[in-house]
Amino acid sequence: MVAALKGLGLKDRAMHPYDHFWDLRLGISTFGYHPAVGMADHPNFRVHYTPVPYSILFRILSHIGLAANDVFVDLGCGLGRTVFSAAWLGAKRAIGVEIEGSLVEQADRNRAKDRWRDRNVEFVCQSAESYAHAETTVIFMFHPFGEGTMTSVIRGLDQTLAQKPRRLRIAYLNPVHSRVLDASEQLVRIDHWPAQRHILSRNSRYDVGFWAAGGNADLAGVSHFSAAI
Numbered sequence: 172m173v174a175a176l177k178g179l180g181l182k183d184r185a186m187h188p189y190d191h192f193w194d195l196r197l198g199i200s201t202f203g204y205h206p207a208v209g210m211a212d213h214p215n216f217r218v219h220y221t222p223v224p225y226s227i228l229f230r231i232l233s234h235i236g237l238a239a240n241d242v243f244v245d246l247g248c249g250l251g252r253t254v255f256s257a258a259w260l261g262a263k264r265a266i267g268v269e270i271e272g273s274l275v276e277q278a279d280r281n282r283a284k285d286r287w288r289d290r291n292v293e294f295v296c297q298s299a300e301s302y303a304h305a306e307t308t309v310i311f312m313f314h315p316f317g318e319g320t321m322t323s324v325i326r327g328l329d330q331t332l333a334q335k336p337r338r339l340r341i342a343y344l345n346p347v348h349s350r351v352l353d354a355s356e357q358l359v360r361i362d363h364w365p366a367q368r369h370i371l372s373r374n375s376r377y378d379v380g381f382w383a384a385g386g387n388a389d390l391a392g393v394s395h396f397s398a399a400i
């Protein structure tokens with residue numbers, strides 16, 4: 172009984188009412204925790220699952236100007252909070268890539284609910300390194316993995332963009348390996364929200380880096396959906 176109650180994340184929900192409100196509004200359950208795998212300085216380190224606060228997510232999606240023709244991909248999506256939010260905001264497709272099978276199963280349970288069944292929401296259980304970004308236009312990452320994995324992800328993305336140049340934006344929250352993106356042949360850093368100035372939530376400070384490809388250097392403040400938030 173006590174274990175079952177713990178699984179509901181009641182304490183977290185009580186402590187984060189805004190996140191609880193948005194989970195209810197979207198009809199999903201994204202509170203949870205999954206431990207990290209490996210050591211933080213290992214190239215293939217997998218960061219623990221903890222969801223991005225909705226307040227921060229909405230500000231980021233508003234800043235990148237998520238639009239109705241966007242294909243949104245969260246690399247390391249956990250229970251899919253960002254994916255459902257992007258779909259709710261009107262993205263053409265929203266895809267979550269997650270390596271931990273148990274998290275994907277729970278994300279899929281959210282997706283199976285009536286209101287999501289016919290929406291363009293998908294979850295795939297695989298490493299971010301092997302995901303082919305054929306149609307992706309927006310990538311979101313909340314410091315999901317180590318530098319080695321990030322290097323493979325960006326190398327693959329560079330190849331895809333060289334073969335098929337297109338508009339693409341990246342938001343990287345807590346951008347621990349930002350120098351990997353800075354070294355990309357195809358991406359240009361277009362903005363940076365330093366933690367002290369912009370983002371304060373749950374008494375935590377967050378940095379966010381923004382990169383773009385395809386001559387899309389001007390994001391500033393464009394939002395098609397801010398009125399809905």
Ligand SMILES: C[S@@+](CC[C@H](N)C(=O)[O-])C[C@H]1O[C@@H](n2cnc3c(N)ncnc32)[C@H](O)[C@@H]1O
Pocket residue numbers: 205216217218219220221222223245246247248249250251252253268269270271274297298299300312313314315316320
């Ligand atoms: C900090 S959580 C972010 C969760 C989600 N993006 C959000 O913002 O709500 C990082 C997630 O990345 C996942 N992850 C770690 N390494 C990965 C990899 N190589 N490929 C895909 N997902 C990975 C972890 O399992 C974890 O769920």
